Every structure is written in structure tokens, then in C-alpha cells.
Amino acid sequence: MKLAPRRLLTIAIALLVLVLPLLPVPEFWITQLNLIGLYSIVALGLVLLTGVGGLTSFGQAAFVGVGAYSTAVLTTQFALSPWLGLLAGVVITVAIALVLAALTLRMSGHYLPLATIAWGLSLSYTMANVEGLGRYDGLLGIPALHLFGISLHDGRRMYLLIWAVALLAALATQRLLDSRPGRAIRALKGGAAMAEAMGISTYRYKVVIFVCAAVLAAISGWLFAHYQRAVNPTPFGLNRGIEYLFMAVLGGVGQVGGAFVGAGAVKLIEDKLQEWLPLLTGTNGNYEVIVFGVLIVLVLKYAPDGLWPAVSRLLERWLPLARRVIDWAHAARLPERGRPQAGDVLLQVQSVRKEFGGLVAVNDVSFELRAGEIVGLIGPNGAGKSTTFNLLTGTLALTRGSATFAGHTIAGLPARAIARLGVSRTFQHVKLLPEMTVLENVALGAHQRGRRGVLSAMLRTDRDEERRFFAEAQRQLERIGMGAQLHELAGNLPLGPQRLLEIARALCTDPVLLLLDEPAAGLRLQEKQALAAVLRQLKGEGISILLVEHDMDFVMGLTDRIVVMEFGTKLLEGTPAEVQASPAVRAAYLGTEH
Amino acid sequence: MDPTIAAILTLDGVGNGAIYALLALATVLLFAVTRVIFIPQGEFVAFGALTFAMLQQGNPVGSLWQRYGDLPGTLWLLALIALIAAAIDATRTWRLGQRRRARREALTTLALPTALVVLCVLSHPRSWPMLAQLLLTLAIVTPLGPLVYRLAYQRLADASVLVLLIVSVGVHFALTGLGLLFFGAEAFRNPPFWDARFSLGPLTLTGQSIIIFGSSAALIVLLWLFFERTLRGKALRATAVNRTGARLMGISPATAGRLSFTMAAFMGALSGLLIGPSTSVYYDSGFLIGLKGFVAAVFAGLASYPLAAVGALGVGIIESFASFSASAFKEVIVFTTILPVLLWRSLRDPHREEE
Numbered sequence: 030m031k032l033a034p035r036r037l038l039t040i041a042i043a044l045l046v047l048v049l050p051l052l053p054v055p056e057f058w059i060t061q062l063n064l065i066g067l068y069s070i071v072a073l074g075l076v077l078l079t080g081v082g083g084l085t086s087f088g089q090a091a092f093v094g095v096g097a098y099s100t101a102v103l104t105t106q107f108a109l110s111p112w113l114g115l116l117a118g119v120v121i122t123v124a125i126a127l128v129l130a131a132l133t134l135r136m137s138g139h140y141l142p143l144a145t146i147a148w149g150l151s152l153s154y155t156m157a158n159v160e161g162l163g164r165y166d167g168l169l170g171i172p173a174l175h176l177f178g179i180s181l182h183d184g185r186r187m188y189l190l191i192w193a194v195a196l197l198a199a200l201a202t203q204r205l206l207d208s209r210p211g212r213a214i215r216a217l218k219g220g221a222a223m224a225e226a227m228g229i230s231t232y233r234y235k236v237v238i239f240v241c242a243a244v245l246a247a248i249s250g251w252l253f254a255h256y257q258r259a260v261n262p263t264p265f266g267l268n269r270g271i272e273y274l275f276m277a278v279l280g281g282v283g284q285v286g287g288a289f290v291g292a293g294a295v296k297l298i299e300d301k302l303q304e305w306l307p308l309l310t311g312t313n314g315n316y317e318v319i320v321f322g323v324l325i326v327l328v329l330k331y332a333p334d335g336l337w338p339a340v341s342r343l344l345e346r347w348l349p350l351a352r353r354v355i356d357w358a359h360a361a362r363l364p365e366r367g368r369p370q371a372g373d374v375l376l377q378v379q380s381v382r383k384e385f386g387g388l389v390a391v392n393d394v395s396f397e398l399r400a401g402e403i404v405g406l407i408g409p410n411g412a413g414k415s416t417t418f419n420l421l422t423g424t425l426a427l428t429r430g431s432a433t434f435a436g437h438t439i440a441g442l443p444a445r446a447i448a449r450l451g452v453s454r455t456f457q458h459v460k461l462l463p464e465m466t467v468l469e470n471v472a473l474g475a476h477q478r479g480r481r482g483v484l485s486a487m488l489r490t491d492r493d494e495e496r497r498f499f500a501e502a503q504r505q506l507e508r509i510g511m512g513a514q515l516h517e518l519a520g521n522l523p524l525g526p527q528r529l530l531e532i533a534r535a536l537c538t539d540p541v542l543l544l545l546d547e548p549a550a551g552l553r554l555q556e557k558q559a560l561a562a563v564l565r566q567l568k569g570e571g572i573s574i575l576l577v578e579h580d581m582d583f584v585m586g587l588t589d590r591i592v593v594m595e596f597g598t599k600l601l602e603g604t605p606a607e608v609q610a611s612p613a614v615r616a617a618y619l620g621t622e623h
Numbered sequence: 624m625d626p627t628i629a630a631i632l633t634l635d636g637v638g639n640g641a642i643y644a645l646l647a648l649a650t651v652l653l654f655a656v657t658r659v660i661f662i663p664q665g666e667f668v669a670f671g672a673l674t675f676a677m678l679q680q681g682n683p684v685g686s687l688w689q690r691y692g693d694l695p696g697t698l699w700l701l702a703l704i705a706l707i708a709a710a711i712d713a714t715r716t717w718r719l720g721q722r723r724r725a726r727r728e729a730l731t732t733l734a735l736p737t738a739l740v741v742l743c744v745l746s747h748p749r750s751w752p753m754l755a756q757l758l759l760t761l762a763i764v765t766p767l768g769p770l771v772y773r774l775a776y777q778r779l780a781d782a783s784v785l786v787l788l789i790v791s792v793g794v795h796f797a798l799t800g801l802g803l804l805f806f807g808a809e810a811f812r813n814p815p816f817w818d819a820r821f822s823l824g825p826l827t828l829t830g831q832s833i834i835i836f837g838s839s840a841a842l843i844v845l846l847w848l849f850f851e852r853t854l855r856g857k858a859l860r861a862t863a864v865n866r867t868g869a870r871l872m873g874i875s876p877a878t879a880g881r882l883s884f885t886m887a888a889f890m891g892a893l894s895g896l897l898i899g900p901s902t903s904v905y906y907d908s909g910f911l912i913g914l915k916g917f918v919a920a921v922f923a924g925l926a927s928y929p930l931a932a933v934g935a936l937g938v939g940i941i942e943s944f945a946s947f948s949a950s951a952f953k954e955v956i957v958f959t960t961i962l963p964v965l966l967w968r969s970l971r972d973p974h975r976e977e978e
Contacts, residue, residue, distance in 0.1 A: 083785065084785075085789065132966050133965055135969045136965075139785065139788060139925075140965060142785075142788055143660070144962070144965055146662075146914065146917075147914075147961040148958075150911075151954070151955045151958045154952065154955045155955050158951040158952060268796075271792050271795075274789065275793075314803050314804075314808065316800050318796040318797070318799060319796070319800030319801055319804070321796050322793045322796030322797025322798070322800065323793070324793070325789065325792065325793025325796065326774075326790050326793045326797070329779065329786055329789060329790055329793070330778060
């Protein structure tokens with residue numbers, strides 16, 4: 030297999046890091062690197078949680094503490110194996126993380142960090158006051174680890190284990206981000222409503238990344254305990270928790286490499302400050318926090334992406350990122366759901382109503398849609414068309430009324446449940462993930478058609494399913510004429526193609542009913558004609574379409590029936606010819622003659 | 624536990640709770656107006672208590688400024704932060720070519736801190752009457768609020784809540800470190816303002832606790848009047864409800880931010896003066912005190928002023944019972960109560976993604 034140059038460089042760096050202790054490196058630097066490795070493991074978790082997922086935690090140091098104290102207690106007081114200590118630490122950590130997640134993650138994003146502050150403080154006071162945990166003195170005499178019969182009792186030997194774990198954690202995180210769960214995780218920050226409309230439970234993935242980050246911290250704590258051979262409450266306090274977050278922010282919070290850059294930078298800066306500041310102030314004290322505090326503010330103000338973009342630009346110049354290799358040419362098709370008989374009633378909307386305070390945005394609107402039909406929803410601006418869409422797809426909760434889809438009641442269901450029934454949509458204001466490629470954005474639509482999870486992603490046992498996802502995404506993109514732009518970043522596309530991308534993503538969900546919100550806006554004439562042809566072809570395949578559109582030529586030429594809305598109320602329903610002939614519709618759009 | 628002890632503990636708890644209520648109200652106010660979750664609110668408490676202590680007793684051993692006179696470190700901290708803010712502002716305006724405006728801005732920022740420094744250097748505030756010292760303390764600590772807003776938050780006004788929260792943590796780090804630099808590591812305990820005692824059956828009500836109840840209640844009433852009856856208060860409420868809308872009506876978010884930070888710093892400093900006689904205050908004690916106000920603010924969903932006040936009294940009472948029955952685990956118990964509070968909140972208003 031031919032390796033991309035970027036990957037060769039990564040492997041070379043990893044090997045260099047691992048052989049370092051065999052070289053005559055001074056003991057001081059081995060100690061520094063050991064600590065940097067331990068910090069990096071924790072910072073990796075925060076990259077996943079904060080940088081990618083848009084959540085944050087100040088309590089990671091407390092999870093490190095759980096990992097360290099679990100093994101310390103089991104090995105010193107019960108003489109059990111350190112491996113049991115690791116297991117216990119991870120199990121306790123997962124349990125705590127699940128409780129905190131269940132309590133906070135259904136609410137706005139800032140409750141999790143507030144809860145982690147309280148939890149971090151509670152844990153450090155507990156460690157400092159419980160007799161069995163040694164109070165402020167902590168626990169001494171933790172045994173060294175043994176691996177394959179070798180005792181890891183000094184820094185140089187421990188180095189290998191610490192860095193092997195750190196590099197494996199980085200590899201696992203990198204793999205996770207490029208997978209089915211990874212795409213969902215990358216949608217959490219800024220794309221949650223879209224992800225829900227693709228059938229993804231964003232709550233579930235928030236829990237997943239919080240637990241992952243906590244487990245990484247606990248593993249770092251386990252290594253720390255067996256490296257230092259003693260634990261006390263100090264390194265697990267809230268201040269260290271904040272420092273971990275700072276490492277991730279300084280390094281470049283969205284990137285796996287940033288965790289290592291940040292951990293290294295913070296450790297080295299801290300050492301230098303502890304050397305210089307006492308000279309400057311004339312007294313000893315924890316003055317480096319002043320510099321760190323000011324640095325956090327400055328970094329967020331002037332370089333919110335941290336140090337990693339600088340490294341990344343350099344890499345990009347010498348070793349451009351390889352495109353995803355197309356290896357899915359022969360991948361099997363994803364499973365498809367059955368389609369209803371043409372002419373059966375598919376969507377039945379009965380007096381749905383939406384009130385925003387005193388404003389009635391949708392006023393008891395009823396209509397139905399049969400399988401294999403294309404129905405247009407038109408009306409002047411502010412008629413309530415997009416609100417009706419949002420009610421039918423569960424993006425907004427309706428005030429009253431009922432809606433059924435293929436016999437299932439969908440009124441009141443969350444967006445993801447409606448999506449899983451086979452209703453897919455596009456958005457009036459395009460919602461895509463600008464940092465992901467076109468192909469990856471579209472593959473997000475196929476999420477609910479696969480089942481591989483986090484572990485498969487980390488172990489790469491998900492590749493077969495991944496190939497099927499990408500084959501499907503490519504097929505849908507080619508169908509709407511975007512086959513040449515698979516590897517472009519979605520954020521670099523003009524508005525027209527971004528709308529087409531949304532249609533491809535909706536098609537990837539294997540929909541029975543497609544709701545398109547102004548699909549032709551921003552398209553040129555030829556593109557509109559091509560889009561109309563695709564929609565007709567979809568209709569031929571038994572997919573039903575409900576569309577909101579302002580381009581009357583497009584609507585009149587394409588739809589079987591049209592529902593006209595004005596001021597939230599249904600004005601008229603009929604064939605394109607009937608609607609065009611109606612004086613009421615003309616009055617709604619153009620005003621009445623006096 | 625007999626009812627007398629319970630009554631004593633409750634009274635004690637309500638006393639602390641009244642102080643936490645001020646902090647909780649300040650937290651809710653800042654979040655509503657600026658979306659900043661202001662972790663360092665407690666730092667103003669410590670600064671208030673320590674400034675007053677230094678005016679009363681002089682500088683501690685180990686603080687950087689003991690060599691430079693007998694004045695509270697906060698004075699120099701204020702001068703330093705004002706100088707930095709003035710320098711940044713002036714450079715920016717100067718670059719735009721508006722030299723006269725640059726000079727005027729710098730003078731406005733520096734006027735109050737300079738006046739305070741001159742006043743303190745020329746007179747001898749340690750011999751002032753207590754009331755004058757209290758007012759001087761408030762005058763020194765309160766301007767720190769808008770300066771902190773100016774330096775840390777103003778340019779990030781449109782950032783996400785998450786980014787602002789991380790900035791808050793950075794500000795907390797910086798202020799704690801500066802606190803150590805300017806106040807030293809020693810603890811202070813202030814003398815009570817009023818050492819009268821009144822017996823109410825088995826209970827004893829101290830003059831100090833009457834002052835605490837009185838000032839908290841007065842401040843809450845003043846806040847209410849401010850929000851209901853004044854144009855500026857209504858402007859702040861408008862900003863809290865809809866920032867863009869308020870901006871279109873000519874309310875500057877920066878002015879609203881500065882005003883709310885001024886109020887928060889004032890409330891913090893006042894809390895520090897109130898709590899100073901009943902507990903030893905170190906340079907970093909403010910953090911824990913502020914976080915207790917925070918638990919109450921979370922109870923209020925960072926949104927409701929009355930709920931925040933109720934929550935604060937609850938926190939105070941839980942704390943006083945916890946310190947009686949398990950004193951080593953007092954803080955653990957207080958901070959663990961945030962878990963049922965969060966459970967209650969998440970059941971009460973399950974959240975829909977805001978985008």
C-alpha cells in the first residue's frame with residue numbers, strides 16, 4: 030500500500046517520540062516529556078469535547094483524580110492488581126460522567142461546565158478530608174506497573190507506556206472523527222438542528238463525547254499514579270482542570286495535534302514562569318496564574334483557533350492533505366426502505382396551528398399529499414410556508430392540530446423521529462458544515478441507515494459500512510450534477526450548489542417524502558432545469574415531494590397540485606392551471622384592483 | 624438536633640444567604656445583559672474585604688506593596704488596570720488619527736483612579752472614620768468592574784456563551800494571582816461595624832447581622848427601583864431581552880455592559896464588607912463565596928432575580944446546617960446540591976436547540 034506523505038511524517042514523528050528514551054536524553058527532559066504526555070491525553074479529550082463538540086468541562090482534573098485514586102486505593106490498601114485499578118477507575122468515571130451528562134446535557138450548553146466546576150470542587154474536598162484517602166497527605170507506596178514481565182519503575186521505562194497510550198489515544202480520536210459517529214459529533218457545534226433533521230440524536234452524541242473525554246482523563250490519572258507512585262489532592266484541583274482546558278484552547282481546540290502542542294506549550298511556559306516570576310516579584314507564590322489568565326483572554330481574542338493553524342499552514346505548504354481515496358467503487362448498496370403504492374395518502378395535515386405569543390403564524394391549515402405527487406406550497410413572503418415546514422418536520426412544536434405520515438402520527442414527535450420515518454428536508458437558510466467536504470456533508474444524511482458506533486470507528490472495523498456510505502453519497506451527488514465537487518470544502522461553495530448539496534444530503538436519508546424549502550433559489554436557469562429534471566426522476570421512483578418555491582415557472586412546470594397560503598391561512602388548493610387562473614391568488618400577490 | 628440549635632443555624636444561614644443573594648443577583652444581571660457567566664464575581668468580594676482591612680490595619684507582610692506605603696493594594700491594582708485600559712484605548716483612537724479624542728478618552732479613564740491615588744497618598748486614610756473608609760473601599764473596588772469588562776469582554780461581545788465562559792475563567796486566574804501579589808497570602812478578619820447584641824428568646828441577634836439583612840434588603844429594593852423606574856434600568860432590561868433590538872433603539876451594548884459590570888463590582892465589594900467581620904478572608908477566598916452565589920443563580924436558571932434570592936437563602940441555610948453536622952464536608956455538601964438543582968431545572972424546562 031502506498032502511504033501519503035502526511036501519514037509518513039506522522040508515523041516518523043511517532044517513532045521518533047517512542048525511541049527518544051533510548052537516546053542519551055537528560056533525565057530532566059524525560060520527566061518533562063512524561064508529564065506532557067500525561068497532559069496531552071487529557072487535552073485530547075477536551076479537543077473532542079470542546080473543540081469539536083462545542084461543550085466544555087472544567088472538571089477534567091477531577092476525572093484524572095478518580096483514575097489515580099481508584100488504582101491507588103486498590104493497589105495499596107487491598108493489594109490488588111493495577112489493572113483492576115484501571116478498570117475500577119474507568120467504571121467509576123463513566124458512572125459519574127453519565128450522571129453529570131444526564132443532568133445537564135438536555136439544557137443549554139453552559140450548564141455542563143457549571144456542573145463540572147461544582148463536581149471538581151466537591152471531589153477535591155472529599156479527597157482532602159476522607160481518612161481512607163489519606164487526607165491532604167494522599168496515598169504513598171503505589172506499586173510500579175509490570176508489562177510483559179518488565180517492571181516500569183523508572184521514568185524512562187514509564188515513558189514508553191505513557192507515550193504509547195498518548196499516541197494510541199490520538200490515533201483513536203482521529204479515526205473517530207472520520208467515521209459515522211464522528212460526522213455526527215462534528216455536527217454538534219453549529220449544526221444540531223440539521224443533525225436532528227437527519228435522524229441523529231444530538232443528545233446521545235454529547236453524552237458520548239463527554240464520557241470519552243472523561244475516560245481519557247481517568248486513564249491519564251491511572252498512568253500518573255503508577256508513574257509518581259504516590260497521589261495527593263493537589264494535582265486534581267479545579268485550577269488544574271482549568272489549565273487542561275487552557276492547553277486545549279492554546280493548542281488549537283479543534284485538532285488532535287493541538288492537544289500535544291498545547292500540553293507542551295503550557296508545561297514549558299509554566300516551568301519558565303516558575304523560574305522567572307519569583308525573581309521579578311521578590312516573593313514566592315502561584316503567580317504564573319496571572320500570566321495564564323491574561324494569555325487565555327488574549328488567545329481567545331486574537332487567535333481563537335490557537336497555535337495549531339500555524340503548524341497546519343506549514344504542513345499544508347510542504348505536504349498538502351491527501352484527498353480521500355475513492356475505494357468504494359464496488360461497495361454494496363445501503364439498505365433501502367419500501368415505497369408506498371402511488372396514489373395512497375401519504376401525508377395528511379389537519380388544522381395545524383402555530384402561535385408565537387399573540388401572532389398566529391399558521392392558522393388551522395389542512396391539506397394532504399399522495400404518494401408519487403409533487404405538491405407546491407406557495408404564497409407571498411411571511412405567509413407561513415417555512416413555519417409549516419418546520420411544524421411538519423418537528424423542528425418547531427405545533428400549538429394545535431394533527432399530522433399523520435404513512436399512518437404514523439407525527440405531530441409532537443421530535444425531528445429525528447420524523448426523519449427516521451422517511452421524511453427528509455432541506456432548509457431555507459442553508460445548514461451545512463463548512464469545514465467538512467461536500468462528500469462528508471452528504472454522507473451525514475445516511476447516518477440513520479448504518480449502525481457502526483464509536484468502538485468500531487476507533488478500531489476501524491467500520492470501513493465496509495463507510496464505503497457504502499460514501500458510495501451512496503457520491504451517487505446522490507452525481508445525480509444532482511455535483512460529481513466534480515466531491516472533495517471541496519462545503520463552506521467554499523456558492524449558494525446555489527450549497528442548496529443542491531442539501532438536496533443530495535436529504536436524498537441520502539432514503540426518503541419517502543422530501544420537503545424542499547426554496548430549492549431553486551440562487552440557481553442559474555440551466556441548473557434550475559436540471560434540478561427540475563432530477564425531481565421528476567425522483568417522482569418516477571416513487572418519492573413524493575412537497576416544495577416551497579418563489580420561482581413560478583419552476584413551480585408551475587413541475588407540480589401536480591399547489592397549496593396557496595396567505596397570512597398563515599390556506600387560501601386555495603388546486604392544479605397549477607387553476608391557481609394561475611384564480612383572482613384570489615392574483616390579489617394575494619399583486620394586490621386588488623380598485 | 625433540638626429546635627433551638629435549628630433556629631440558631633437557620634438564623635446564621637439566612638445571614639450568609641443574604642450575602643450570597645447579592646452575589647447571585649449580580650451573576651444573573653451580568654448573564655442577562657452581557658451573556659457573560661462571570662466566575663470572578665467572588666474576587667470583588669475578597670477585594671472589598673481586604674481593601675477595608677488594609678485601610679484599618681495596614682499592609683500584611685509579604686505583599687509586594689508593603690514597601691511602597693501604607694495603602695491598600697487594590698489602589699495600585701486599580702491604577703495598573705486603568706493605565707492598561709487607557710493605553711489600549713488611546714493607541715487605537717490615535718491610530719485612527721483622532722488625537723484629541725484619544726487624549727480625552729485616556730483622561731476620562733484615568734481621572735477617577737488618579738484622584739483616588741492622590742487622595743490616599745496626600746491624606747492618611749488609616750486615621751479616617753470607619754464610614755469614610757467604607758465609602759473609600761467601595762470607590763476603589765467598584766471601578767474595577769467596568770475596567771475588567773473593557774479589557775476582557777468588550778471586544779468579544781458577539782462571541783458564544785462558551786467562549787465568554789472560558790474568558791471568565793482566564794479573568795478569574797488573573798485576578799486571583801493579582802490578589803496574591805497585591806494583598807499577600809495572609810488572612811484578615813475585619814472588626815464588626817456594630818457590636819450590639821439583642822436577645823430574642825434563645826436566639827441572639829447581632830448588630831452585624833442586622834446590618835447584613837438591612838443592606839441586602841435595601842440593595843434589592845434599590846435594584847428593583849432601578850429596573851422599574853429609571854431609563855437606564857429599562858435600557859438594561861431591553862438589552863437583556865433582545866440585544867439587536869436594543870441596539871437598534873440606540874442602546875449601546877458596550878455601555879450596557881459597563882453599567883452592569885459596575886453594578887456587579889459594587890455588589891461584590893459590598894458583600895465583601897458585609898462578610899469581612901464574620902469570616903477570615905484570604906486573597907483567594909472570594910472564589911468559593913462567589914460560587915455559592917452561583918449555585919443560587921443556577922437554581923434561578925440564570926434568569927430570575929426572585930428565584931436567585933430564594934436559592935441564595937437556601938444555600939446559606941444548607942451551608943450552616945452542613946457545617947454543624949459534618950464540618951469537614953461542608954463545601955462538598957453545598958456544591959453537591961447543584962446536582963438535584965440541575966435535575967429539577969432539566970425536568971422543568973427541557974431545552975430546545977437555539978440557533
